[in-house]
Amino acid sequence: MADFMTSTHKTKWIYTPQDIKHKYKVANQRAKQALEMFGTTRMEVDIDGTFSYAESQNDAKDNAEKRPKPLKVEEEQLLRAFYEFKIQDVCDAFKFPRKIQATALIYFKRFYLLWSVMEHHPKDIMLTCIYAACKAEENHVSAEELGKGIGQDHHVILNNEMLVFQSLGFDLIAYAPYRALEGFISDLEEFCGAQDDNQLVALKGALDTARIEADKIMRSDGPLLFPPGQLALAALHRANAAHGIFDFEKYLRSVLSHHDQPVHAISELTGSINAIDSLIGKLLTPTSKDVKHIDRKLKSCLDPGSHDKSKKRKHRSKDSSNEVTDIS
């Protein structure tokens, strides 16, 4: 894999928790304003990447009482968490490698640093991010195949593709913790002086657990806050806490001693590991029941006329927002 130190990932896509919080708030505010101005938060997106707010055809924009209620920042977060879990679900169903799953998740997270879920339905973006990740990771799956596999209209994917690429600033190489994890484990074989099979089996077990921990980390804000190597260390730390194979701090010191001038102090690394640990502690895994009412709210924001049976308009967002529970 290309060089992380000079990557767009490192230089442009690692934030502070404050940055992220601010971005979520800004996106939420903007969607609220759109709701007041246009009576809807929905954006029309075209295949060539053009987009604009849809003009609602009902009187919601002029009538504050009829206007749908916007989502709160926390509700947006819950909905994103739901779809991030779905990304892993869908990728597992297709047996995609973890690398693709991670890239899709990173795309999805970066996308919603810019946009509110009220502007672009997270289900559409989820599918598009998976499609784009397959493309970028040279594991091409046709949009049709992907859509068919999960019973979704693949035109949604193609329509949103350019918007997603643009929102990502065309920075398509994203780094996941899995590769680093494998590196640490093979390094640990030497560190532990693993000679007998038992130790190797134990390390193999730790790797499997660490991968599952890394899967969780990938759904947290971690990938937007920390470099992949630190995410991997945090996953390893958790796995070792469960298996108790080696002295983690001693290993950390040995890793740092490989470098003449370590980039990080050990305190800095343990700080990151603890921070990532607490992110996993706070990780939300909402069920479709948990997000049902949010999805209903989202539906009316995206398409305020949708309850009105007399106005039968066909909208992508309308079709899709009904089906939150259908994708499994």
Add this chain to the structure above:
Amino acid sequence: MSEVEKLLGMNRKAADRYLKREVLGEGTYGVVYKAIDTKSGQVVAIKKIRLGKQKEGVNFTALREIKLLKELKDPSVIELIECFPHKGNLHLVFEFMETDLEAVIRDRNIFLSPADIKSYIQMTLKGLAFCHKKWVLHRDMKPNNLLIGPDGQLKLADFGLARIFGSPDRRFTHQVFARWYRAPELLFGAKQYGPGVDVWAAACIFAELLLRRPFLQGNSDIDQLGKIFAAFGTPKPSQWHDMVYLPDYVEYQCVPGQPFKTLFPTATDDCLDLLSKMFTYDPKARISAQQALEHRYFSSGPPPTEPALLPRPPPKREPGNPKVSDLNPHDGPVVLSPPRKSRRVMPHREGFEANVHPEKMDDHENEIRQAAGEKSEQVPMSLDFSVFGMKPPTRPTINSADRSHLKRKLDLEFQPEEE
């Protein structure tokens, strides 16, 4: 709110920012224009790729190029300044390059001194060493993908076939590079290969600079290997142990090859030593781009010419006269590299097994790209296989499913621009 507003206004603004000038040529996947950046006054080249007509969304080759060039920032690699969609097209804005190495090699009015050759090959190797350090294989090294800037700096361009390497056991297609620049392991069907393939191609370019004609001009993959062996001798197992295990390995009649001094009579001993190390059969033993740069050829005299002082062809393009016109030079018969699209698909074992291959995604569209050249290059059917003591390989036809797939892809890839 600035970011989305920027995004909202960006495409329109970006499009207004560039003042479109003449067509520079037809790229692999779109028209290339010269343009002026009205903000900085800088001259740029804009590749325009049509959107929305393809069944598979944004063009794969373009995306690969964008993806890698965003990460590869170096004076030895073409700069992708920005990309933006506008009016149904994706625009890739590159720094403007005046000419390319093929035009230099071909120009009979240009004399290349040993110092000039050293400079050109040094810049080529610097670009490669940089890419390899960043774990990127170029996979399409040839003189006309080595562009030369107004300051004489040579840069690697066209990353449409490039790939990240380094994952263990990852398999790639061997249908990469224009044939004359293809390493022997690729010609024998290797699917796991590394930066050595780019070094072999660089060696071919090095040879081409010395000879002023493409060095090994095979007219089929089999013939290409024959040409390689005729020059350097059939590899012995001691030279290249793994050769016999390669997927498409066939036994060739033993030929002795010629001394490097005979092949390149004008070259110095240092030059020949480096060439022989770059033309090493066994990719594991082949010199790396970085090691090549540290070879004494570059430290011994004469020093490489300063890029700005290198001989270059006069500005070649008249407004509205695309690069295509260069293919008919008036100064006598010259041999040209095969145009990039004229690579040929060998449906049996080479291209279409991708359909069932575990890593089926790899570069399928490249084979398509290559297939597009069928029209310009007749497949030689009358090859003499008797010298190899073997029957000609059967050449199965492409089945109809593949054909319609191909057809569709071709229509999409090469649809005319609507301007």
